[in-house]
Amino acid sequence: xxxxxxxxxxxxxxxxxxxxxxxxxxxxxxxxxxxxxxxxxxxxxxxxxxxxxxxxxxxxxxxxxxxxxxxxxxxxxxxxxxxxxxxxxxxxxxxxxxxxxxxxxxxxxxxxxxxxxxxxxxxxxxxxxxxxxxxxxxxxxxxxxxxxxxxxxxxxxxxxxxxxxxxxxxxxxxxxxxxxxxxxxxxxxxxxxxxxxxxxxxxxxxxxxxxxxxxxxxxxxxxxxxxxxxxxxxxxxxxxxxxxxxxxxxxxxxxxxxxxxxxxxxxxxxxxxxxxxxxxxxxxxxxxxxxxxxxxxxxxxxxxxxxxxxxxxxxxxxxxxxxxxxxxxxxxxxxxxxxxxxxxxxxxxxxxxxxxxxxxxxxxxxxxxxxxxxxxxxxxxxxxxxxxxxxxxxxxxxxxxxxxxxxxxxxxxxxxxxxxxxxxxxxxxxxxxxxxxxxxxxxxxxxx
Ligand code: PLP
Numbered sequence: 001x002x003x004x005x006x007x008x009x010x011x012x013x014x015x016x017x018x019x020x021x022x023x024x025x026x027x028x029x030x031x032x033x034x035x036x037x038x039x040x041x042x043x044x045x046x047x048x049x050x051x052x053x054x055x056x057x058x059x060x061x062x063x064x065x066x067x068x069x070x071x072x073x074x075x076x077x078x079x080x081x082x083x084x085x086x087x088x089x090x091x092x093x094x095x096x097x098x099x100x101x102x103x104x105x106x107x108x109x110x111x112x113x114x115x116x117x118x119x120x121x122x123x124x125x126x127x128x129x130x131x132x133x134x135x136x137x138x139x140x141x142x143x144x145x146x147x148x149x150x151x152x153x154x155x156x157x158x159x160x161x162x163x164x165x166x167x168x169x170x171x172x173x174x175x176x177x178x179x180x181x182x183x184x185x186x187x188x189x190x191x192x193x194x195x196x197x198x199x200x201x202x203x204x205x206x207x208x209x210x211x212x213x214x215x216x217x218x219x220x221x222x223x224x225x226x227x228x229x230x231x232x233x234x235x236x237x238x239x240x241x242x243x244x245x246x247x248x249x250x251x252x253x254x255x256x257x258x259x260x261x262x263x264x265x266x267x268x269x270x271x272x273x274x275x276x277x278x279x280x281x282x283x284x285x286x287x288x289x290x291x292x293x294x295x296x297x298x299x300x301x302x303x304x305x306x307x308x309x310x311x312x313x314x315x316x317x318x319x320x321x322x323x324x325x326x327x328x329x330x331x332x333x334x335x336x337x338x339x340x341x342x343x344x345x346x347x348x349x350x351x352x353x354x355x356x357x358x359x360x361x362x363x364x365x366x367x368x369x370x371x372x373x374x375x376x377x378x379x380x381x382x383x384x385x386x387x388x389x390x391x392x393x394x395x396x397x398x399x400x401x402x403x404x405x406x407x408x409x410x411x412x413x414x415x416x417x418x419x420x421x422x423x424x425x426x427x428x429x430x431x432x433x434x435x436x437x438x439x440x441x442x443x444x445x446x447x448x
Pocket of ligand 1: 046105106107108110139141142212216217227247248249275312324
């Protein structure tokens with residue numbers, strides 16, 4: 001089969017009519033299409049394939065599970081793979097989080113976290129609490145509940161009539177506001193926005209605050225300013241608001257810690273993870289909660305929520321094998337080391353390309369942002385479509401990166417550069433060479 005545009009009309013559809021080459025195979029940090037063209041996976045898919053493709057030990061663990069059983073419905077059987085993965089996850093989780101609720105992806109995990117929070121409030125006799133405060137920009141998922149807390153208007157706008165509006169506060173984008181991210185006053189300034197909003201809404205009506213500890217695609221790997229995460233924790237505790245860490249993208253080791261919240265020693269009440277949790281080997285996510293929350297809900301009649309594939313043995317066997325690989329191969333340490341190198345090299349690009357306004361991120365969750373003026377941090381007009389153009393130039397040269405046009409109080413083009421955690425210095429060289437060429441191609445279009 002060929003990848004040519006003359007391929008017959010597909011019976012599949014996704015978001016648009018855009019066609020992509022057919023994937024043939026994937027190994028390590030590379031993918032090949034059916035015409036034999038090789039691509040370096042510089043975004044680990046959508047920040048998913050953290051341990052690289054076709055890891056033989058994970059495949060073997062999945063084969064072993066497949067030969068035993070691929071499905072056992074949770075109302076009929078418990079399964080060892082889910083038990084073991086839950087035990088392992090509890091060891092890695094923030095203190096007090098002893099139990100996991102497994103799902104098939106990030107949106108399902110977020111929905112589950114919001115619903116558990118609401119049931120906990122009901123169990124405590126706090127029925128007025130239903131508002132989940134989130135940030136703009138942010139991304140928490142595509143299902144209607146997760147979308148209601150998402151601060152990214154292109155995805156929420158068509159569905160607003162179908163959702164109850166949820167309060168939003170600005171994400172702490174110090175680099176745009178001319179504030180020093182290392183100054184604790186900056187963290188306090190943005191955290192105060194949360195406190196003000198809780199008070200304005202009426203604390204007795206606020207259920208939770210959901211936050212990506214290191215931002216994902218919506219903010220482009222935004223790292224919170226000094227003191228922010230801790231201040232947010234304290235504010236939530238003060239008003240009885242549950243703190244939900246959305247680690248769908250930042251969890252699983254990519255930032256150099258298994259959960260990004262560990263960078264600030266902050267324990268949330270509820271935590272959700274997916275993507276890197278099974279690293280693309282199976283659709284899997286998890287919602288973890290403090291023990292007393294789970295107990296209160298289970299004692300109050302049970303958690304009124306569930307999915308057919310929850311705790312699927314094959315997905316859980318994959319997840320467990322992925323975590324073992326991350327630990328046994330020292331991948332988090334590599335993500336920290338190679339991430340620091342890649343970040344330095346990306347920063348170096350700012351000398352050559354004046355239209356790169358910012359480079360940020362933690363470990364191998366990294367991004368850079370384009371601006372037409374670095375002093376005023378003015379973005380390029382959306383009509384130039386730069387986020388798409390650079391991705392396409394790089395793709396044509398065999399490098400996959402991930403981009404977004406940010407919305408929500410500011411518009412701008414940013415690009416995530418997030419290769420798998422097995423990336424080496426040689427892979428960084430290869431990424432930088434193709435990226436530099438691609439940026440030169442973009443420069444030719446927009447002018448120096
Ligand atoms: N939360 C965050 C932070 C994400 O980055 C994503 C996906 O990109 C989601 C939730 C939704 O996950 P999924 O696409 O697996 O439903």
